[in-house]
Amino acid sequence: MFIPLSKPDISDLERRYVSEVLNSGQLSIGEKTIKFESLFKEKLKAGFAIAMNSGTSALHVAVKALGLKEGDEVITTPYSFIASGNCLLYERITPVFVDIDPQTLNIDPKRIESAVTSRTKAILVVHIFGQPCDMTTIMEVASNYGLKVIEDACEAIGAKWNGKPVGTIGDAGVFAFYPNKQITTGEGGMLVTESEDAALTARALRNQGRSASSGWLDHEYVGYNYRISELQAALGVGQMERLEHILQKRENVAERYSELLQRYQVEVTTPKVLPACSMSWFVYIVILPKTTDRNKIISHLLEKGIQAKPYFPSIHKQTSYVNQFGSQSGKFPVSEEMSERTLAIPFFSNMQFHEQEYVIRHLKTALDTEGER
Template identity: 55%
Template sequence: MKVPLSGPDITEREKQLVLEVLDSGQLSLGSKLEAFEAKMAAYVGRRYAIACNSGTSALHMLIRAMGIGEEDEVITTPFSFVSSSNCILYERARPVFVDIDEQSFNINPELIAKHITERTKAILPVHVFGQPANMEAIMDVAQTYGLRVIEDACEAIGAFWNGKMAGSFGDAGVFAFYPNKQMTTGEGGMIVTDDPELAALCRSLRNQGRGEDGLWLSHVRLGWNYRLDELSAALGIAQLERIEQLLGRRAEVAARYLEKLADVPGVILPVIDPRAEMSWFVFVIRLQNSLRRDFLMERLLAQGIGCRPYFPPIHLQPFYQQQFGYQQGDFQVTESVSASTLAIPFFSGLTEAQIDYVCRAIHQELAVCL
């Protein structure tokens, strides 16, 4: 049996809206983009939403829009996809890493304050795997030291912390819609904020720095082509219309994994903070130190089961080691978690037979690893 790691959930509704765009003849900066932004702002509970071509672009625009630049510092996590710190480097600022909590895999808010310097301008927490970071604690630190907060909620649409939606805590939040996400636009991202100046500036930055008057070829600042096209926006509308269905189905798949892997020796299942409502992005198991993660991964792949380490530590990526001199042991919790975690097949269309096949394979192969 072949079981892919992930897969998008596309229905006739998505196809219908995409065909509407093709029939309209307007493929960029049209009514679908405006509708998608309005629906996303309403869903998250923020005043403004600015769509763009990726979560990375959204993060980059916010770094620029907040005036973060050369020699400034932004506190963030080393356990994430690399773009959450790359976006800081784009503006020649420096990511300052803070180790993670071993249960949630999110940045440890208790360690943030001791990394703050006179150059610190912002905190960029990442809601890893769809579990929100402790945003109340993070916001307390930010307010104490006068720092901006950019929430990377790219993996956490529809998640809640203490009853408040991820992406609605900081000065701005960011979502992403790559095909493996809970909802997809193919490629795409979204900024959400309550700040009208920040929203206006990001709208300009995504469209080559065009002025707010919208005059053709009138550019008042340096910007980029970070626009989201109408076809992608149409996908986003359809996916957002049934977001609760998408999230609910993923929660069902997660529940089946939690049930079937609960008694497998050597497997540590995800731990959900009681204050958090999870939005399942991926399903990541952790293996006890006595087990060989890479051996298991090779054996699962040989049986047609998609799997992948999640995440390699950012600070140990070759580029970061070369530029900043990071070494093994600099962030011990991150490194320990990274070396022992494995993402297994997870998407809303996963069948019961596929789930059974994956769980049986894990059980059998771990027996060999012990």
């Protein structure tokens, strides 16, 4: 048996939509892109939705569309995929990291205010693993200091904070559709905003700098080729039409994992879900005991055909960040500790109970064996 870390949920509906695009001959900037954006906007009740070729591209465009620029500082989390920091470096903006909450693994809202300086222009939050950040506190801080808020909701489509969809609470929200995400377009991203000006700028920037009033070879901005293809958008249309069903299946898988961990008395913890949160399950994370050798656990699982990976290394300890900013080891101890203890186990929409039980039994064995040494 081999159980991968993730697996996309693709149906005949998506295959039909992709075939329609192939038969049409319109492979870029067509009706499927328009439909994908429309479905997304309606589902989130957002003002505007702009599809792009990746979540990273959408983050970069969000930074530019909100007017952030070289010399600014943006407060963000070190415990995330590196793109949430890189999108700032692209514009020579300084990411100012603050540590995370050890229970939720999201940015600790109580630490944000003390990081504000005269150069701070925004807060970039990451709804890690599909759990919303404490947006009530974060928006209060932003309001008090006149800061923009970018929501990196790349892992959190369908999640809500106090009933409001994440990505629609701040000034701009970004989603991603890599194959391991809740829904996928292979590669792809989406920017949502309530600001018409930001939306117009974003549409121009993703399309080589062409504004709505530009001719095909007129470029008002220095833009980028961040367009999504019609093939990707066709996948997105089918996935969005099945979104609620997919999210429910993933929630069922997560609930079964929680039950199995308890049944087998596995000595791990999982991130705490806050009462105000409506979770969208991206991955299933377990937090290993402090003395555990995670690499040995991963090796044991792989021997049994089970793929597992560390999630996430702290951004400030990545080689590219150490080279640019110097070593900051020890400055964000919670993030660093969680980076050493968190483990993603196989998780996907159509995962079967016997596969999950197989994973948990061998995780239990691996931990027990490691504990005896």
